[in-house]
Amino acid sequence: MTMSVEQLWSLPETALVGAYAEARRRYAEKKFERDTQRARLEWMRAKLIVNTRKGQEVREMTRDLDMLKIEVDVIDTMIRLRGTHGAAPVNAEEAAEKPTEPEGE
Template structure:
């Protein structure tokens, strides 16, 4: 979403809340897609590890050196970047909603985490 703070400030309350709802839904959908892709990649890595030959270190190195997993890892990193940009939009709209005296919901966090939880979960 490429909306400026000025144009968001000029929106009516109904349109602003609708934009907030829409951007949060989009965030959750993309986060689910990213997490699914990440889990799928980890499952494939585990499968490749168990199907490999040699000792633990050799199999781990073979999985880590795989070009296919490198591409998938890059795709997940790009999905994470897009997700962070979307989070910035969610935060901007939530801030404007709060400044205008409306209530965006619990605390405006799109993913339901509180400050500090992201570091604990390794996000």
């Protein structure tokens, strides 16, 4: 995490929301990077050209992604503990699968 829990707790509400948005952005970027690399690795396996380094790289990227997710969750918890409402937790895969319904129907 870039900031300790104590630092997050002492931040003003606007700065905390900004930190939350920044952590979510970094998380999304890392996840996209990891998923892209994972897809590339699967393609390489299908072609029988996989080497050990690529598998290690994906494991390292997964760890980085998990650490960013923890940071996002901690900041969200801080926002909720202060009595403000954080974003409702949404699974990106589930959100993408749900069709949007036009209003008024």
